[in-house]
């Protein structure tokens with residue numbers, strides 16, 4: 001058992017498979033409260049905003065009967081200058097078993113891992129990793145297509161700032177999928193050539209072949225000046241609009257980690273069409289990803305905390 005989930009980079013394929021198997025098992029009992037984690041104390045400590053990740057961890061922990069504490073950073077002694085490490089050690093002294101941490105600084109969890117004796121789960125660190133998003137996306141794809149091996153997954157947009165991409169490339173490739181990256185040259189650094197993903201230049205060519213078109217959120221809060229001429233140009237060149245939607249192959253799935261920038265990554269017209277009259281068996285899975293996030297995060301907590309007496 002790996003002990004923590006710092007990122008998928010240091011996870012083995014069998015760890016991912018174990019979480020997938022547990023997720024499929026738990027999905028059969030979604031309507032029933034389970035007592036697998038009774039007596040465990042889990043806390044969320046988020047230094048950046050979140051709706052999906054934080055709330056789904058809370059629902060998942062309570063589903064398995066763990067006690068869950070949503071730590072209010074802005075009302076805590078952090079604002080009086082208490083360090084991150086001292087804050088976590090204080091929570092540990094009160095019986096904390098697992099900490100779900102989101103932090104703007106890449107590598108924060110790696111820095112903490114040998115300093116605190118509790119299970120650490122990365123809920124997103126800077127532009128580094130967002131491993132539970134990648135796990136829930138892997139589960140969503142596997143559940144829909146009944147496989148990952150050989151599928152073509154096109155990830156489109158702001159590759160540079162995306163922690164989802166960095167976790168997903170590793171996870172999807174481990175599970176046998178092919179990953180294609182497409183985005184503006186300023187947001188698709190050359191170093192991604194070394195990840196084993198295929199770097200495409202034409203959005204139209206890549207999305208015609210893709211089984212999954214994964215739209216990435218344009219991370220406006222992390223942009224430096226000069227990377228994009230304008231949001232309108234980004235949307236014109238890389239957004240999913242009606243014309244591009246009609247290029248997708250039959251049976252393809254459109255995904256997005258949320259939150260959506262409507263009018264940037266996808267036009268309102270394309271989103272409405274996907275929800276009301278999608279072309280030739282094309283499906284959109286944004287709500288399904290959110291629902292699956294509860295199941296996969298419960299499976300992960302169960303996997304990491306089961307052996308923790």
Ligand code: CP
Pocket residue numbers: 049050051052053054124133257258259
């Ligand atoms: N996808 C994701 O991480 O969403 P939140 O920021 O709402 O948690």
